[in-house]
């Protein structure tokens with residue numbers, strides 16, 4: 001169990017990382033979090049989508065792309081390199097948080113009031129370069145358990 005680092009004078013620790021029933025480790029609120037509150041920045045190395053694609057071999061691992069956060073057409077953030085606790089926030093199709101792009105910086109913010117003990121989630125809406133392939137859906141299977149679950153962590157083609 002890792003608590004987010006906090007120094008004297010910092011805001012109180014909002015969350016902790018521990019085992020999740022959705023997938024692996026998850027991020028759980030320790031305090032009440034208000035709607036719209038900024039919780040954590042998604043940090044990591046900034047690379048091109050092509051570098052990201054090359055870095056994570058999709059046919060070799062379970063959830064290869066989940067560490068990559070798409071900022072825009074030319075930039076993805078690789079949370080696997082110099083990342084922080086934000087990489088443990090799980091996907092849900094009915095999330096309580098959203099990822100907000102503030103001038104190229106990605107912040108996880110509360111979509112509604114979150115109670116202590118609630119797991120923080122946002123909709124990954126993962127994107128991969130190239131034409132959408134049906135087998136990707138299987139590769140990025142979603143087990144969030146929401147009634148509105150779309151069955152995949154990928155953004156579906158429009």
Ligand SMILES: [Zn+2]
Pocket residue numbers: 092093094142143144145146148149150151152
């Ligand atoms: Zn789902």
